[in-house]
Amino acid sequence: MPGSGRHERGRDEGEPGRMTPLLRAVIGLSTLVVLALAAVLFLPGRGAVHGQEAQEGAGQVQQLESGAQLYVQNCASCHGSNGEGGPNGPSLVGVGPANLDFQMWTGRMPLAAPNEPGYRQEPTLTEAQRNAITAYAVQNFAGPQPAIPQVASSGDLRLGWELYVNNCAACHGPSGAGGAIGAGNVAPPLNAVDAVRMAEATIVGPGTMPAFLFPPDQLAALTAYVTFLQTAPSPGGISLAGVGPVPEGFIAGILGLGGLVVVARWVGRRHPS
Amino acid sequence: MRRRRAPDALDRRPDPSPTPDPRSQGREEDEEPSELDRVVGWFDQRTGAATYARTALRKVFPDHWSFLLGEIALFSFIVLVATGTFLTFFYIPDARPTVYEGPYAPLSGQEVSAAFESVMRLSFEVRAGLVMRQVHHWAALVFVAVIVLHAARVFFTGAFRRPRELNWLIGFGLLFLALGEGVTGYSLPDDLLSGTGLRIMYSAVLGIPFVGPNLAYLIFGGEFPTEGLISRLFVFHVMLLPGLLIGGLATHLALTWLQKHTQFKGGRATERNVIGPSLWPVQVFKSVGLFFLTAALLAFLGGMFQINPVWSYGPFIPYVASVPAQPDYYVGWLEGALRLAPAFEPVIPIVNWRIPSTFIPGVLVPGLLFGLLMLWPFLEAKFTRDKREHHLLDWPWEAPVRTATGFAILAFFLIQTLAGGNDVLAVFFNMQVETLTLIFQITLVVLPVVTWVVAYRLCVERQRAAAHPEAEAPMGGVALRRSALGGFEEVEEA
Numbered sequence: 001m002p003g004s005g006r007h008e009r010g011r012d013e014g015e016p017g018r019m020t021p022l023l024r025a026v027i028g029l030s031t032l033v034v035l036a037l038a039a040v041l042f043l044p045g046r047g048a049v050h051g052q053e054a055q056e057g058a059g060q061v062q063q064l065e066s067g068a069q070l071y072v073q074n075c076a077s078c079h080g081s082n083g084e085g086g087p088n089g090p091s092l093v094g095v096g097p098a099n100l101d102f103q104m105w106t107g108r109m110p111l112a113a114p115n116e117p118g119y120r121q122e123p124t125l126t127e128a129q130r131n132a133i134t135a136y137a138v139q140n141f142a143g144p145q146p147a148i149p150q151v152a153s154s155g156d157l158r159l160g161w162e163l164y165v166n167n168c169a170a171c172h173g174p175s176g177a178g179g180a181i182g183a184g185n186v187a188p189p190l191n192a193v194d195a196v197r198m199a200e201a202t203i204v205g206p207g208t209m210p211a212f213l214f215p216p217d218q219l220a221a222l223t224a225y226v227t228f229l230q231t232a233p234s235p236g237g238i239s240l241a242g243v244g245p246v247p248e249g250f251i252a253g254i255l256g257l258g259g260l261v262v263v264a265r266w267v268g269r270r271h272p273s
Numbered sequence: 274m275r276r277r278r279a280p281d282a283l284d285r286r287p288d289p290s291p292t293p294d295p296r297s298q299g300r301e302e303d304e305e306p307s308e309l310d311r312v313v314g315w316f317d318q319r320t321g322a323a324t325y326a327r328t329a330l331r332k333v334f335p336d337h338w339s340f341l342l343g344e345i346a347l348f349s350f351i352v353l354v355a356t357g358t359f360l361t362f363f364y365i366p367d368a369r370p371t372v373y374e375g376p377y378a379p380l381s382g383q384e385v386s387a388a389f390e391s392v393m394r395l396s397f398e399v400r401a402g403l404v405m406r407q408v409h410h411w412a413a414l415v416f417v418a419v420i421v422l423h424a425a426r427v428f429f430t431g432a433f434r435r436p437r438e439l440n441w442l443i444g445f446g447l448l449f450l451a452l453g454e455g456v457t458g459y460s461l462p463d464d465l466l467s468g469t470g471l472r473i474m475y476s477a478v479l480g481i482p483f484v485g486p487n488l489a490y491l492i493f494g495g496e497f498p499t500e501g502l503i504s505r506l507f508v509f510h511v512m513l514l515p516g517l518l519i520g521g522l523a524t525h526l527a528l529t530w531l532q533k534h535t536q537f538k539g540g541r542a543t544e545r546n547v548i549g550p551s552l553w554p555v556q557v558f559k560s561v562g563l564f565f566l567t568a569a570l571l572a573f574l575g576g577m578f579q580i581n582p583v584w585s586y587g588p589f590i591p592y593v594a595s596v597p598a599q600p601d602y603y604v605g606w607l608e609g610a611l612r613l614a615p616a617f618e619p620v621i622p623i624v625n626w627r628i629p630s631t632f633i634p635g636v637l638v639p640g641l642l643f644g645l646l647m648l649w650p651f652l653e654a655k656f657t658r659d660k661r662e663h664h665l666l667d668w669p670w671e672a673p674v675r676t677a678t679g680f681a682i683l684a685f686f687l688i689q690t691l692a693g694g695n696d697v698l699a700v701f702f703n704m705q706v707e708t709l710t711l712i713f714q715i716t717l718v719v720l721p722v723v724t725w726v727v728a729y730r731l732c733v734e735r736q737r738a739a740a741h742p743e744a745e746a747p748m749g750g751v752a753l754r755r756s757a758l759g760g761f762e763e764v765e766e767a
Binding site for chain 1: 338340570594602693694
């Protein structure tokens with residue numbers, strides 16, 4: 001049931017205007033064309049939104065141009081043509097690149113349909129497209145802060161664990177499996193998010209999640225620990241979704257008790273007299 | 274029954290093993306006594322065991338698979354004792370803080386309790402430690418489930434009736450001991466999840482009117498969290514409760530032995546006999562096979578499926594919580610009861626005592642239901658005015674009220690158990706927790722009633738069908754009957 005059963009996972013996320021399927025198909029097609037163009041033209045300019053000095057010259061200009069186009073196609077109907085917001089979406093003035101990048105990277109934006117809450121999914125825009133939109137928005141109204149954070153590739157795991165259990169585990173679970181946090185909100189699983197986006201989430205505080213002010217060493221430790229949870233082998237056999245006794249109980253009941261009943265029926269079949 | 278040696282074994286010397294082999298007991302007198310005979314004879318002259326063994330080996334076991342459920346519970350318990358003994362070699366029942374310095378990097382250098390540290394060492398450093406821990410945990414989960422299924426078989430077939438009421442009560446005592454073992458064992462690793470569970474238990478005890486605080490202090494040794502709790506739980510888990518369990522089990526089995534087995538109707542079975550193969554050789558081989566198959570299945574679960582990864586929960590820190598937080602499923606009904614109960618705290622007028630909200634769902638209602646089940650043999654005898662001895666079992670449909678009540682109570686506990694995982698199920702079914710909770714709240718009231726009525730009706734229909742087989746015939750109650758001479762005739766519905 002598309003739409004009906006979706007959780008609202010972020011309240012501050014806006015919605016685009018209504019689009020007919022035809023219009024969406026047109027947009028989809030043109031997006032593909034732009035994607036192809038972008039892939040050819042802007043590959044050297046990918047690092048532009050990572051806070052580094054943008055590449056000089058035509059690359060940057062073209063990225064901004066395509067960003068403007070993509071913004072109009074994907075964002076403007078709700079957020080307004082200058083990011084001023086509207087009845088369907090909040091203002092993007094001054095939200096900063098970290099926010100834009102996070103929302104698009106995690107697939108929450110752009111919405112598939114207006115009035116549909118954003119939720120964690122595979123991003124619908126390519127990296128080049130996302131970067132183009134971010135560059136355009138930052139240039140025109142979104143402002144430079146908060147910037148997309150630089151995250152050290154390694155950190156103190158023990159400190160990361162401590163920060164995680166104190167700040168994150170209450171919603172995302174000790175193993176990062178996510179969980180329900182009431183009122184239809186769901187803390188998404190952290191198994192497929194990269195370090196930069198984790199850091200962005202702590203800075204931005206998307207949806208019901210609060211924003212945190214971790215200094216760089218703590219941020220590095222935290223992202224290192226979550227990356228450890230994602231990648232480190234967890235011994236003991238098949239991990240049952242990392243959500244503890246509920247799936248364990250089902251396994252015990254179905255495989256354990258069920259298996260033993262089968263065994264009992266087999267061993268206890270009537271003795272030929 | 275005297276057993277003869279197989280002809281091809283006549284001139285072979287028996288294995289001079291010192292173990293008394295029951296096979297040698299019925300040997301022909303005129304043969305040259307073997308080494309084995311001498312050893313067995315030596316014991317027999319001093320204990321007189323042969324007479325008893327001869328009777329015991331001929332004991333008859335009814336032939337139905339459901340009679341093996343109790344045995345499987347016993348075998349799970351044996352696996353629990355074996356793996357648990359291994360675990361005690363490495364476990365340290367001490368809440369004193371120590372620094373973890375093992376191979377699990379995120380906790381290395383972290384201050385944890387000695388208990389948690391030892392469980393980490395058991396899981397990562399002790400050879401086969403993790404698989405032993407996991408087999409132990411899975412065996413505990415399966416143990417309780419098998420006990421419940423065994424009890425359900427006894428209940429629905431009326432096996433608890435006179436003269437077996439006492440054993441029914443002992444069985445319930447064993448179930449409570451098993452639950453106690455589960456809860457104390459679940460808490461021993463002193464990880465974040467089990468600490469949360471203890472916190473809830475502490476609050477539930479605290480919520481018992483009048484005596485709650487004193488009782489909680491008595492059990493926990495002060496205000497939660499207490500330093501002494503882990504060692505107390507350990508003594509309960511490895512000495513007191515298993516001691517009582519073994520004693521209770523022995524009594525349970527001895528009474529079964531003395532009162533003899535019940536059996537299903539049919540064939541040559543009557544109230545005065547027991548029909549089935551004897552202990553030797555059939556039942557012995559069945560039981561030995563069953564033990565190994567049970568152990569194999571538990572080892573399979575322990576080896577294949579991760580359970581309670583304590584490293585991922587980390588040590589218990591009183592001010593930290595994690596989600597989702599559930600107890601093991603066998604106390605899930607209690608968790609569910611607390612999650613479903615409305616915030617209702619009645620104040621007793623005049624004395625002005627407030628009944629805490631945990632008491633009614635967490636103590637009173639389950640107390641009444643367990644009480645009803647335990648007293649069922651006596652209540653049934655009273656209300657049906659049937660105080661005779663019963664050794665032949667009922668089929669469930671032959672006692673509609675009993676069957677309907679049993680299923681209604683099972684439905685109640687099932688809904689509570691599922692509700693204990695409402696947040697996990699909400700994510701799984703892509704629903705709001707609040708919606709699911711409301712559904713469970715309604716189901717908790719409605720489903721047992723519906724179950725009762727449906728089960729009752731089904732039983733009555735089945736009885737009718739059994740009494741008048743023709744009534745089940747199709748085509749408006751017309752049935753064909755074959756006469757003794759081979760002809761066919763139409764039979765109208767009676």
